[in-house]
Structures are given as C-alpha cells and as structure tokens.
Amino acid sequence: MTNTSVALAGEFIVGLGDYRARAEIDLAGAYVAPGFIDAHVHIESALVPPAEFARAVVPRGTTTVITDPHEIANVLGLEGIRFMFESAKFGPLNMYVMPPPVFPRPRWRPAARSCTATTCFL
Secondary structure, three states, X not given: OOOOOEEXXXXXXXXXXXXXXXXXOOOOOOOOXXXXXXXXXXXXXXXXXXXXXXXXXXXXXXXXXXXXXXXXXXXXXXXXXXXXXXXXXXOOOEEEEOOOOXXXXXXXXXXXXXXXXXXXXX
C-alpha cells in the first residue's frame, strides 16, 4: 500500500504523487482501487435485466463485464440480444458483448430465431 495523492483529469487517473490542482478531495484514509473486470458472465443467468445486475455489482467494485448472451439468444433470438444492448446502454456498468458461441441451438433443439454475426452485431 502506498500513501500518496492521486491526480485525475476528468474520470481518468493521470498520476500519483504531488500535483497542483484546482480542487482537492480528502479521502480521510480511504483506499483507491481500480474497477474490477468480470471477463465472462451470463447476465441473464442472474434472472435480472442488465440495469439490476449493475445495481448489484457496481457498488462492489465491478465496473466492466464481458457478457455472453447465449441463454437469452436461444430463447428470444436477435430480439433478446438487442434487449441486452438497449438495457445496458446508459447504465453505470461497461458491458462488452461476445458473440454467443452456441447460438443458434443444435438442430435437435431449434432456436426461437436465427442469428448470424452480421445480423446480431452490425
């Protein structure tokens, strides 16, 4: 642990140490830590929309997720993937979406709708 000052420019950390500033905030001994990145999550497995998921994880330090929406894609197809995008668009959680690796479902278990990389992500 280092006891030092943190210089910010907007929302970005630009340095550690002594800097001249327009404003100072005394954190009174609090700690500063980077946001956590969850590198693989299925938000829909939490059974809540992205905004509610964000309400649960952001206060605990997760600021970014990489999500694989194959579950909602298998149920709702492209409409489900678009719902995930739209629901997360203006929230506090940075959400990056991976193309679902198992979408559509195998032939023996047909999906509600069909989706390709072009129709889902462009």
